[in-house]
Amino acid sequence: MIRVLVVDDQFLIRAGLTGLLDAAPGFEVVGQAGDGEEAVRLAARTRPDVILMDIRMPGMSGIEAIERILAGAGGPLPRVLVLTTFDLDEYVYGALRAGASGFLLKNSGPERLLAAVTAVQGGDALFAPSVTRRLVEAFVRQVRSAPAATPPSALGMLTSRETEVLKLIAHGLSNLEIADRLSISEATVKTHLNRTMTKLNLGSRTQAVVLAYESGLVTPGG
Structure with a gap:
């Protein structure tokens, strides 16, 4: 049973999400x-x-709420x-930094909602790799002039x-796709990822994606 907390300042959206999740087997709001x-x-x-976290809310924003909760x-x-209209605004980028595990279009x-909740609960970063690439590349283009949160030299520990x-x-590949690409087991991929996150002091897979772009390890469109 996946236990879900629904956060949104619009009552109808909260009610709709709650009704859908409660009616589906394996989910509990x-x-x-x-x-x-x-x-x-x-x-x-x-x-x-x-x-399920909305970003733009009165009072404390979803970004601050994510930081405090984690x-x-x-x-x-x-x-x-994160619940988003996917207009690629700075609030979504802030959610990446705060440690959000994934993004869901409102x-x-x-079916996509249930799949997204299941995916992030199982440890995947985002339910659609194309969303990962589009969002992170736009994010990196916006912050390219700012100092990187983690310098490239830190990657030397890996x-x-x-x-x-x-x-x-x-690049948006799932653990299974990486395992197939490198001819290793999915469990081994998870081990490498866990060690990487520990060495770099990262709290989520999504933060690892952002770091890879910010540090120049991967370039937008590359």
């Missing part, structure tokens, strides 16, 4: 929040597996799936295989 402050409180109390979580961290159909896996993750 453990709470609804209309703003960031309520989301932080409910996340601490209900300890959901996945949080910083204050005890035990396994919840996966945060006009997505029911082994050649870990670097190779990080590159493929940044």
Whole structure:
């Protein structure tokens, strides 16, 4: 059973998402929040597996809520799936930095919603690799003039295989696709990724993707 917290300042959207999730087998909505402050409180109390998080809300934004939830979580961290209209604004980029695990278009159909929640709960970054590439490349173009959060020299801690896996993750490949590409097991891919995230002090797979672009390991369109 995947336990989900729904966060959106629009009642009809919250109600629609809640109704869909509760009607689907294998999902349980453990709470609804209309703003960031309520989301932080409910996340601490209900300890959901996945949080569907709106970004633009009155008061505390979704980005700040993500940061507080992940910083204050005890035990396994919840996966945060950002609800977005996908207009590629700075709020979405901020969610990447805050540690969001994935992105869901607000006009997505029911099957895609359920698949997205399942994917991030299972450890995948985004439910559609094409979204990963389009979003991150736009993000990198916008912040290219800013100092990188992690300098390229930090990547020197990685082994050649870990670097190779990080590159493929940044290109939007799933663990299974990477395993096929490198002729290794999916479990080995996960091991390389976990070691990479530990060495670079990263909290999510999505942050690893951003770092790969910001550091120049992977270039937009490359």
